[in-house]
Amino acid sequence: MSEAFCLELYKDKVVVSYYAEKFHGRKTANGERFNMYDMTCAHKTLPFNTIIRVTNYANGKSVDVRVNDRGPFVAGREVDLSKGAAVKLDMIKTGTAKVKIHIVKMGANTKQSAVSAAKAQKIPITPSKGTAAKSQSAKKLVLKSGQLYDIQLGSFSDENNAREYAKKISRAKFKNVALQKSGGNTRVSVIKVDGKDVPSVVKQLEAKGFGNAFVKERKK
Known part of the structure; x- marks a missing residue:
């Protein structure tokens, strides 16, 4: 059994996108500088430093990313990935991908379990x-x-x-x-x-x- 099946499923069949050069070097919502090559992402509500595993339904590829920014600000999208993470999911050409998301580790500033956090959304x-x-x-x-x-x-x-x-x-x-x-x-x-x-x-x-x-x- 793969590790993914041991993790708590957070969201299924949701759309992710990515952001890159335009924001490279800008300050993220948690005060860091955005590096499009780092394995990071933006989410509207998950605590900063939460680690999520994003799996692309189109090809089965997965990547673990850390929440350090807020977004995306486009209706119908769940996560904005860094360009580096998007490359690992092989979604650069399409720009978006339908994925499932597992919680690997919740951010240190919360005591919620992955399940309670998902339900709270x-x-x-x-x-x-x-x-x-x-x-x-x-x-x-x-x-x-x-x-x-x-x-x-x-x-x-x-x-x-x-x-x-x-x-x-x-x-x-x-x-x-x-x-x-x-x-x-x-x-x-x-x-x-x-x-x-x-x-x-x-x-x-x-x-x-x-x-x-x-x-x-x-x-x-």
């Missing part, structure tokens, strides 16, 4: 009397009509990356897209959403490629 919301949503802290969040909520879609150490992501969400016709400062990070959120509207807004965001929502009750 999306909020299973089903409208009912008292709609319950599972937050990333694994606590139950009851959505109440009349109560306002913020839907966080990403957190960035580089404010420019946050602004670019916010622009993409706004261009997709979503209102009340805001940047929120938290320590040294900048969060991108759709703010002031009524509890009764949260499920439909989350679904609309996911349909446009803006998944990984984190719903928080807005303090009065």
